[in-house]
Amino acid sequence: MKLEILGCSGGIGHGLKTTTFLVDDSLLVDAGTGVELLKMDQMLAIKDVVITHAHLDHIIGLPLMLATIYDQHKTPINIYALPDVVEALKTHIFNWTIWPDYTCLPENKPIINLHSVNVGDQLSLQGKTIEVMPAEHPSPTVGYLVSDGAASFAFSGDTGINDALWPILNTRKPDLLIIDVSFTDEVDELARLSGHLTPSHLASQLELLSHPARVMITHLKPGFEDTIMQQCRQILPSWQIDRLHHGDIINL
Template identity: 30%
Template sequence: MELRVIGCHGGETPRHRTCAFVVDDILAIDAGSLTSGLEVKDQARLEACLVSHAHLDHIRDLATIADNRCQLGCPPLVIAGTRETLRTLKKHFFNNVLWPDFAVIPSAGQPTIQYLELKPERPTPVAGRLVRAVHVTHTIDASAFVIEGDGGAIAYSGDTGPTERLWEVLNQQQDLRALLMEVSFPNREQRLATVSGHHTPQTLALELQKFRAPRDLPTMLYHIKPVFQAEVERECAALKGLNLEVLQLMDHFVL
């Protein structure tokens, strides 16, 4: 399984892009920077996009990738998420006010996007992989994903603060190759992290202890706020007994 990092930050500057990852060139995970970070030919290769939740930094480029793919005449892009996340996208995003409804453009019979509901923890085929959505703790309905392919499984936390069910699921998962895990704020901003449903390094360390063997779990960190990047990286580097790596734009992993 190959993983490409298109965007991995909790904010945007000319040197930082919001969250978007691509598995095996065809399955996107979140869409914060799918068009700002991918060439058009790579946008056209995508078959599906998993959406962890409906906050703008995770869905923004669904608008522009739909527009591009419509002009290219691509097959429908499957947008997969929980019922609440899809409901929000339909009502508040692809609603013919904020953005055109590409589920019926160019026609209802040949749409640019198609929605796929992921029922919590039910394995669902998406772009040739099995995907499970697992609810996590955030300020709105949000999910982690466990993605299984021929070479094993990876997990993606989505936006979350301290949570429980995800760790129960991961402790039962066979052949887990890596976890993409959010951490957003430095320890001194714990109050802000708590009210916004995110992690600091100190809560991250406690959270990873819920996994049966935290040192054996390659944990790739993303969603650091650009303003706090250096501070969060220093605090994460000081954590002991964990296997952490801070993701960078355009990282490429074979897992």
């Protein structure tokens, strides 16, 4: 399985894009500003998009991509998200004010099909199993565990402390865990309020993980990447912890 990191930042700026992961060229996990790195033929190759939540940094690439490929796409793209997120996309994005309603365009064969999913669901897409996992965030959010039978990775979604996640990971034993550590330990209160982890939170959460997965950090706040990683390594010396970088291609 090929996992391409198009966006993994908690913000934007030169060389920074927000959450967008491309799996085996045709499955998109979140559609942040990283979508803009795709060429036309790459956008046309996307069959399915799984969305963790409706926050703008995870969806903004989707309406823009649909407008870009509208004339050339052949097969509708399937979008999967929580019912609240599907509703938010319909109400706040595809509402003719912010953007055209692509759920009914073109008239006879809309460019997207929106599908509601719930925590615990297991989707079968493109020969992969995609399990919907719980997350803790102020807006309804999930994570996803993607497996092709030979290898697997789990993505926490945007999340704060989330004790429900770890029993699932202990059972499924993903090879790689991508997890949100947005903030440094100095802003513990801000992290808790906004539903993100700090290095100390991550350390307490990893005590619940019995399976020695490779851990990669995502959603780091611009300007604090090095401090976040220093704090993670200091507090978790026995774990193999790295951060995602833009342009990473991870072969699992």
